[in-house]
Amino acid sequence: MSETGAAGAMRWLPTDAPSFDLAALLTLLMLVFSASDPDFPFMAVAPVSVAVLMAAVIWPALRRSRIVWVYIAVAVIWARLPWLLVMDNHHYLIAYWCVAVASCLLVASTRPEPLVNRNARGLLGLAMGFAVVQKGLSGEFANGAFFEFLLLSGDRFAAFSELVLRVPAADLAANQQVVAALLTPGATRDLVTEVAIVGPSYVYGVAVAMSAWTLLIEGLAAVLFLWPASHWPGDARRLRQARNVALLCFAVTTYAIATVAGFAWILLILGVAQCEEDERVTRFAYCAAFLLVLVYTLPWGSWLGAGLGAGS
Secondary structure (H helix, E strand, C coil): CCHHHHHHHHHHCCCCCCHHHHHHHHHHHHHHHHHHCCCCCHHHCCCCHHHHHHHHHHCHHHHHCHHHHHHHHHHHHHHHHHHCCCCCHHHHHHHHHHHHHHHHHHHCCCCCHHHHHHHHHHHHHHHHHHHHHHHHHCHHHHCCHHHHHHHHHCHHHHHHHHHCCCCCHHHHHHHHHHHHHHHCCCCCHHHCCCCCCCCCCCHHHHHHHHHHHHHHHHHHHHHHHHCCHHHCCCCHHHHHHHHHHHHHHHHHHHHHHCCCHHHHHHHHHHHHHCCCCCCHHHHHHHHHHHHHHHHHCCCHHHHHHHHHHHHC
């Protein structure tokens, strides 16, 4: 991007707004984007839910309303209760964040920024730390088997596997059918201890590299976000810079392959919320990454696959 283009984007994105207001806006947009999610229909909580979200997006004053955020926190939790034991991890993190925002506004409505900043930083550090512990204790993740399985049979990885790793589409389809049959209600899955999936042997090497990178970058981010600035040896600004670089690297690389937009967005929102007010360029970087994740979710696999098929 040219300097002129970057300056234009900076003017369009509200990166000069306080970190709390920008994080609140991005949270509202994330919830609006997920309102049509068939698995977690936010609209189903109450007919006014999306109207409340849109009103807060349009009128900045509502983004600091205690009533609005208490309603959002309760609605987000209520919408997820039926799937409490089976939903993806980022839905818990989204609920924690909404509760944190509402709580900060209830405690310090006139100046919630310091509390929000600490809560966002703590949530990031704990989320990354628990993720590393869970993955490190899982033999299937540490030895690459987990990512190998997803690269050869997971819907979220299908575009990357087919277009970048050149896994045959027929292999991916066959593997997905095997897994689907295993998970079908009434299937004899209780009698099956493993299933055979097919694919190129080099995928395992890629899976091992992905596992190592994930443990490294998540572990680094956990340490950086949990490390108290008062105990950092040297300039605390270096610590803040390292935190932001680690989180941005994790989000931009991880979710380019595993297109779980909700997880990427909540991490980036927390990144914005923990920014100091003078970190305008950093907030722009988080906003740009937020938009990049939206680009990641586009059906590139279908588009590029159709183009390659037409050209062959």
